[in-house]
Amino acid sequence: MSKLFQVFKFELLRIGGRRSYLFTTLGIPVLAVLIVFGIQAYQDWQASRPPEETSAEEEDSKIEKIGYVDLSGLFGEPGLFSAGGLMTSYATEDEAHAAMDAGDVDTVYVISADYMNTGAIKRYADNFGMSSMAADSMFRSFLMNTLLKGVDRDLVTRLDSDILVREHRVSAEDGAAIVKDEGASFLLVYVFALLLGFSTFFGAGYLMQNVLEEKENKMVEIILSTIRPLPLLAAKVLAAGLLGFLQILCWSIAVIYILGRLGTLTPALASISIPPMMLVWCLLYFVLAYLMYGGAYASIGALSPSMKEGPQMAVIVTLPAMLPIYFTTLFAESPNAGLPVFLSLFPVTAPMGMIQRLAVGEVPLIEVLLSLALVALTAVGTIWLSARLFRVNTLLSGQMPKLRDLGRIVREN
Amino acid sequence: MNREHVIEVREVTKKYGTHVAVDALSFEVQRGEIFAFLGPNGAGKTTTMRMILDILKPDQGQIAVLGGALTEEIKDHIGYMPEERGLYRNVPLVDLLGYLGGLKGMSQADARRRAIQLLEQVDLGEYQKKKLTELSKGMAQKVQFISTLLHNPELIIVDEPFSGLDPVNTQTLKDMVIDLSRNGTTVLMSTHQMQQVEEMGHRLLMIDHGRRVLYGPVDEVRSRFAENAVVVEGEGDWAALPGVKSVDVDEFGREYTLHLKDGVTSDDMMQALAASPVHKVRSFALAVPSLTDIFIQVAGRNGNNHG
Incomplete structure (x- = not known):
């Protein structure tokens, strides 16, 4: 068994076996699933109870009864809408108000005389809430049906329904071709971009914590007398990366399961289609981004004097890396504009930037490959740098070196 | 390299910026001897030991260990106990020692078996499943020492092995070092406890400001100053x-x-x-003057302030 694998296995078990890690990785998702189960069990219990008998009078009282005054002379009697006393016409506002005071109606609408020009309608009610919205919807249907009397019934129903929007992006190059159905696919890929961010930074965080621990417990000198810094760091990078990935995987499974239980995800999943190539890009960016940020975090860990300073210093990497998320709107509207292109090529912001561009439009292959190559090169650089700093700095006094000394420290060993 | 020389250091120099930590240093450590490495604080001892272990690279000169340049395989035949003690604090002792033995090329089963045997030898057998956080400082130091010789190394390099130990524990570790030497293990020991060097050491090297100031068999060096x-x-x-x-x-x-x-x-x-x-x-x-007298005389002559 190689030394690299031994360190990898040991770190995996040592960090992965901690109660805090187990609770965060398994405990929280299990707890969330149990809560959902609890809510569902309560709902099932409620549903299984025999319905309480309600009188016809009580049933009636739940439905908002509408009175209206037509000053425009366009609408007349309620016709079909008068069924069950649902809607009543009054000649004057006083009559309508008297009916409301007597409890015959709950809401009074007054259609103004110049309704056709202004659309003005006054509404009177004791209170405003969900039932008022239902009354508004009902009254709107009455107005439409009356005004469109004689028009095809299906047409009226269509006009009265909400519009169903499905977004299609038109290619910027040819200006005509419909290139992509986004909808649910965009949502899932966007979620993947966020998961990519979370998982890479969780993993990188574990790595930094591990390096700082190694410094604090003075173990590093013994280990370095046995294994070279690069394989040592590689083992730590792999272990922390896998632990971060497992954590996100558990959370993702829990979220998908919970949404499935709630019955909201299944139809959405059915309509989702992600091109296989998109998944390949996402996976490549996950691996390379983790290595790049992991190397940077490990370098920060090697430079930081203690557990307190490390996470504070990590903001230097985290903030710029998240920059594309702040420009999400720009990425969605103009994915091939100057800034999105720059952010998707600049290594620090490339993972988040390119995933967002890929999610919303076509990106020239050469740009994706260039971006991946730059991220890979930077990853090699940060891992190499962390190994150099890990080797020297950890063995020094434990004080934070000055910025001007960094070059010398890296060169000297 | 001479077969009898376990370590050969030739004209080795190491600088930190403008500060010369080790200055054209040369010496040999012979097979099976207890070699005392002396010098005032900041003389360059730790830097030299780190270079021997390939943790630091020399700027100039050559170092040969166990027959040649230090490879990963040769590292498996060396045990090292640095001055700054440290082990994972929240791992059971037997697991920790099993891991360290594994890194030195032992099988997990062998490493654990040997760990238990050595823990029992230093009266820590009952603590094998405890964590370091549950042990006293002296106990932790014994565990650290065990981790150094767990894999039956040919060469052990120990930095201040007896510091902070009570007389009983000091004697226990001294006996172990002497046994190791008798069984052919070479010991390079850096210490400020001259009494231990007089009792155990075969040869010594004293450096100051990175340069060699005393070198040779302990008795011969003492006679030289007599x-x-x-x-x-x-x-x-x-x-x-x-x-x-x-x-x-x-x-x-x-x-x-x-x-x-x-x-x-x-x-x-x-x-x-x-x-x-x-x-x-x-x-x-x-x-014949004591080594302490010689140390003070030599270090004082070189302008060290011991405070």
């Missing part, structure tokens, strides 16, 4: 003896140091005492 004098216990007028230049008496009035005139040897003085009817001698020895 002046022309003898120490006696007994009765009589010591100053009246022929060949005696002056006499010093110790603070208890028991031991007399007889400083001899030029050309007079200790053998001459022994004969003179045997022939004298007015002197009674209970003990007679060469006046």
Whole structure:
């Protein structure tokens, strides 16, 4: 068994076996699933109870009864809408108000005389809430049906329904071709971009914590007398990366399961289609981004004097890396504009930037490959740098070196 | 490389910026010996040991260990205990030692078995499943020492192995070091405890400001610093003896140091005492300075401030 694998296995078990890690990785998702189960069990219990008998009078009282005054002379009697006393016409506002005071109606609408020009309608009610919205919807249907009397019934129903929007992006190059159905696919890929961010930074965080621990417990000198810094760091990078990935995987499974239980995800999943190539890009960016940020975090860990300073210093990497998320709107509207292109090529912001561009439009292959190559090169650089700093700095006094000394420290060993 | 030399350091120099930590240093460590590595604080001892272990690279010079340049395979035959002690604090001892043994090429089962055996040898058998956080400082130091020799190394490099230990634990570890040496393990030991060097060390190297200032067999180095004098216990007028230049008496009035005139040897003085009817001698020895005296003399000459 190689030394690299031994360190990898040991770190995996040592960090992965901690109660805090187990609770965060398994405990929280299990707890969330149990809560959902609890809510569902309560709902099932409620549903299984025999319905309480309600009188016809009580049933009636739940439905908002509408009175209206037509000053425009366009609408007349309620016709079909008068069924069950649902809607009543009054000649004057006083009559309508008297009916409301007597409890015959709950809401009074007054259609103004110049309704056709202004659309003005006054509404009177004791209170405003969900039932008022239902009354508004009902009254709107009455107005439409009356005004469109004689028009095809299906047409009226269509006009009265909400519009169903499905977004299609038109290619910027040819200006005509419909290139992509986004909808649910965009949502899932966007979620993947966020998961990519979370998982890479969780993993990188574990790595930094591990390096700082190694410094604090003075173990590093013994280990370095046995294994070279690069394989040592590689083992730590792999272990922390896998632990971060497992954590996100558990959370993702829990979220998908919970949404499935709630019955909201299944139809959405059915309509989702992600091109296989998109998944390949996402996976490549996950691996390379983790290595790049992991190397940077490990370098920060090697430079930081203690557990307190490390996470504070990590903001230097985290903030710029998240920059594309702040420009999400720009990425969605103009994915091939100057800034999105720059952010998707600049290594620090490339993972988040390119995933967002890929999610919303076509990106020239050469740009994706260039971006991946730059991220890979930077990853090699940060891992190499962390190994150099890990080797020297950890063995020094434990004080934070000055910025001007960094070059010398890296060169000297 | 000489087969008898476990370590060969040739003209090695190491600089930190403008500061020269080790300056053209050369020495050898022979197979099976206990080699004492001495020097005042900041003399370059730790840097030298780190270079021997390939943790740091020398700027100039060559280092050969166990027959050549240090490879991963050769590292498996070395045990190292640095001055700054440290082990994972929240891992059971037997798991921790099993891991460290595994890194040195042992199978997990062998490493764990040997760990338990060594823990029992230093009276820590009952703590094998405990974590380091549950142990006293002295116990933790014994565990650290065990981790150094778990894999039966050919060479162990230990930095201040007895610091912070009580006399009983010091004796336990001393006995283990002596046993290792008798069984052919080479020990390079950096220490400030001169008494231990006098008792255990075969040869010594003292460096100061990164340079070699003393080097050779312990007895030879002490003899080199011995002046022309003898120490006696007994009765009589010591100053009246022929060949005696002056006499010093110790603070208890028991031991007399007889400083001899030029050309007079200790053998001459022994004969003179045997022939004298007015002197009674209970003990007679060469006046050899202690290593502590030599250390202070040499380090002081080099302008060190020990505070």
